[in-house]
Amino acid sequence: MEEASETRHFRTLFISDVHLGSKAAKTDFLLDFLRTHEADTIILVGDIVDGWRLKRSWYWPQPCNDVVQKLLRKARKGTRIVYIPGNHDEFMREFPGVHFGGIEVAERMVYEMADGKKYLVLHGDEFDVVVRNARLLAYLGDWAYDTAIAINVVLAAVRRRLGMPYWSFSAWAKLQVKHAVNFIGEFQRVVADEARRAEVDGVICGHIHHAVMEDIDGIHYVNTGDWVESCTAIAEHSDGRLELISWGHKVGALSSPKRATRLVPVYLPSSVADVAKEDGVRAA
Template identity: 45%
Template sequence: MDTNKRTYYRAVFISDVHLGYKDCKAQYLLDFLNSIQCNRLYLVGDIVDLWSMKRRFFWHPSHYHVLEALKAKADEGTRVIYVPGNHDETFRRYDKDTLMGVEVHRQFVHTTDDGKRFLILHGDDFDSATRYNRLIRVAGDAAYDFLLFLNRWHNRFRRLFGGNYWSLASWIKARVHKAQAAITAFENAAIHEAKRQGYDGIVCGHIHQPQMRVSDGIVYCNDGDWIENCTALVENEHGRMELLHWSDTQHVVATNTLAEVNSKAA
């Protein structure tokens, strides 16, 4: 794609891609990556699913193309920062190293256009605070595999009748009380950690639940995943943080200028 036709963002955050897992929506992610250019690209963990590949090796050609696209971003001059998660924790041993043009960090701090500081980490650090974490474990848990099986076949039938991609898995989770309790506990733990360390906000992934909200003066951003939701978090050229959905259709899920955040937090 002509770089002049790409949408520019100051920063882009993606996580929970799970390359090497059969439910990875690699084609949607490729379309997204080919449609953008950015100063910084943050890979917020679980980019490659080493857990899944240990159980049963799977590697679709589109998964390799995603890796190629990420390397191409680095070659084009984008600063690519990789914060490994629990499914690719092997790469945590390379903290502060650079691999093929990609910086590896255990956690990182992103500073927005107007100086707000966001802590970036994957989020598995907060599992101990999530009482019902078994209900929302990422790819590999048997119950979650079954949920994605339903999601996969549901969308195959939707396509037969001309429908666009829609996450049945997310719809089900939103109606399970204990899963919602676990998600809320996770979000609160992340907000508490950002406040404890003196940051203005936090960006994480891990629970496959895209979200933007302000609590206790802290901006909580979860960039979602490319298993269920096909979402990315971006900071646009005007400093506005936006949560994007990108599948058969593209739209803004949530948006908030930092000025609006400040007014809400006041």
Template identity: 35%
Template sequence: MAKREVDIVVLSDVHLGTYGCHAAELLRYLKSIKPRAVILNGDIIDIWQFSKRYWPATHMMVVKHLTGLMAKDVPVYYIPGNHDEMLRRFKGFNLGALKIVNKLSLKIDNKRVWVFHGDVFDVVMQNSKWLARLGAVGYDTLILINRLVNFISQKMGRGKLSFSKKIKNTVKSAVKFINDFEKTVCEIAAENNYDHVICGHIHHPEIKKVTTKNGSVTYMNSGDWIENLTALEYDNGQWRIYSYANDPVAQAIDIGKNKNKQSSKEMMESLLLELNMKQGRNDEKTPSLVAEG
């Protein structure tokens, strides 16, 4: 099957290592595309809730696929979020095609683009990390209950529903938080002369133009792989929100689910061998993506 070529893919809030993560669906999506650059915009591995007791093969296969892209000299930028914040201490770390940064300032087809996770604007995150961690556990539990309810609902011939989406869309404080987050991000982006700003963190996929006192900014959020199963894609000079639910090609891909029955340890060893990081890089770069100094 010919893979769909994409200039840039932005993923965030995958939360590998949690029960809510749709790793199999993400793997199908990744296998369906041929990206020229990948931006991992935070909360890719959920270190907050990571447990050695729960690390399915599909989660490891996602990691292996991403490192396979690096081994092919596809640039991969990893921007840590709040759930994988311990990686922030490795800011500036380069290993072959992998770069760990706290934020990205890019020039894409003569447009200035600011990319960061977004937790820096979360008051709860800044002042009450214990409360944020407790909320993360509660969210993961809600997702588990939601999956059970949807399983029963589908058996009864009814459609799926999302508890957390329902809460976000109906609770005024949640709606206000999202609106305030977007407004704050865009005001600061405009002050710094950015044309576009890309975030994750709030699990709410979006592309919209926001007008501030300092000018207009295109706000984008890549969503998540817990509920929305979305990403941002840039190709042919256009940004768009990718939705797995609307992609029958990706849904039909057979991911194999670890046919060789490798253990996570064996998969990690083969991953490291495969990664054996080529320090050389291809001359072919993504022409539309230039990191600013």
């Protein structure tokens, strides 16, 4: 996994939609990315942990722990890490302003880039009508997405054996459905409108697993993508310039990625007080 790759350093990294706890989460590739990319600040833009799937069936292999430990280690070494929860990890929204092992939780934030431009940073699920007003439909859609991801896994294994590059069936299928394409466009428009109301220059979000950077009526709209299909992140250079980094080619580059099979039990605290006792949580 290119352990000898030269490390790149950025002012800020924006990562979202990792979905730890889902079998589709590409934790190996995220770990590879985190080993070769450093930043002064890392902003986690929601759906880092997939609470929805963990409620249905517990799945937490060692690579999930490795990702968490890698982030905590970066925090201990001085990286500022901000966690903005999404709909799949909405349980974290109960702790705004709280620090967990050096990772601070915020509902949303306005972040100033090195060039002085200000961006509204939020997950974006609050602008998804299905998630907000029809939770049952959201769960059904999540189940359909899980099915598409399962097809992804089979196709990826076949293509890897044939020496073919990685290709995402779920991403392709999503863009073939006219309704989905229309939803993406409408989502981008309403999120850009929210940034305009906040009187900022741009917006950085996640949620729809569609990485892109584009201008929408004077607002710079940026979506971080995900670590389920495309393996993408947004990086801010020292001069404020933003770069969309795609780590998806790694999926095709690996001939036999290692997958952990041993499940590691993780005991969740029953209250914030328990967390404070165990991990030394401190209020912001």
